[in-house]
Amino acid sequence: MAKNYYEELGVSRDASADEIKKSYRKLARKYHPDVSKEADAEAKMQAINVAYDTLSDATKKAEYDQMLDHPQGFSGFGQGAGGFNQGGGGFDGSQFYRQSSGDGADFSGFEDLFGRFGSGFGGGQQRSQRQQRSYKGEDxxxxxxxxxxxxxxxxxxxxxxxxxxxxxxxxxxxxxxxxxxxxxxxxxxxxxxxxxxxxxxxxxxxxxxxxxxxxxxKDTDRIRVEGADVYQTIDVSPWEAGLGQSIEVNTPAGHLKLNLPKNAKNGQQLRLKDKGIPNKTAGHLYLIINIVLPPAHSEQEQQAYQQFADAFVSFRPRAS
Missing domain, CATH: 2.60.260.20 (Urease metallochaperone UreE, N-terminal domain)
Structure with missing residues (x-):
């Protein structure tokens, strides 16, 4: 009993285009005459090429499905050897394929597969003339x-x-x-x-x-890149941030000197125009402020914090 195209490729009728293509490639690698040891490799390769050429084309596939669903409307097809078997749903495909493509040798699926392989196949004696053509390798x-x-x-x-x-x-x-x-x-x-x-x-x-x-x-814990823009976290002291002092910073764009704004906030971004990646349209460098509190180990350092607290007695960091 002749197989229909879905059976030939080993897929169901509701298979997706990707599933059909994947199954075709698997079978093509198995039955290509240059590498296959199967006795019927050449005939099998031709059969799966015919099946794939139809099922990979949305228009041809729709016509073929219509024929499977209404075999009596296609009695003219497959009257020769094999033919369409109304009892079992088999179909040899040759006449349907010629009507659909106009050229029984135009196996576009075959070209799609082997046009993507890196080194091609050895010079087998049974290659068709179409297989002798040269193809550019895949990018x-x-x-x-x-x-x-x-x-x-x-x-x-x-x-x-x-x-x-x-x-x-x-x-x-x-x-x-x-x-x-x-x-x-x-x-x-x-x-x-x-x-x-x-x-x-x-x-x-x-x-x-x-x-x-x-x-x-490469991103680091301090620097990340987005397109041509560069984001860098810089550490500043509370007095540098509060007083808006001038600081020097090592950046990917070099050693830079900048003035912090007064009362700068933790997480605040400072944009340095055109200091990002020097592309045709230069990116910007964004410096993200990270206020670092110094530890108070000595008595003098602790007294300094106490003076700080006394100076900001009205500050309520947890006020709702």
């Missing part, structure tokens, strides 16, 4: 974390990446790449560097894909 993406200092000065770094890919048998594996990467100054958090030809290898002499490296900056 790959990776993310690296670097010190924020690089955003202000740039750097050339050697990095080792572990990139998921497929081997020549269509099996997933991790590929290690060691590359020298020039990181220009001014890159915002999340921006990418493109390395031409460093992606997956092309198939049958096709060009390699590109590698895109996303830049992330």
């Amino acid at each position: 790959q993406h990776a993310s690296i974390q670097v010190d924020l200092d690089i955003a202000y000065h740039g750097s050339t770094q050697q990095i080792t990446l572990q990139i998921p890919t497929y081997n020549v048998y269509g099996e997933p594996e991790v590929q290690r790449k060691t590359l020298e990467v020039k990181i220009p100054k001014g890159m915002k958090e999340g921006q990418q560097i493109r390395l031409n030809g460093q992606g997956q290898s092309g198939i049958n002499g096709g060009e390699n894909g590109d590698l895109y490296i996303e830049i992330q900056y």
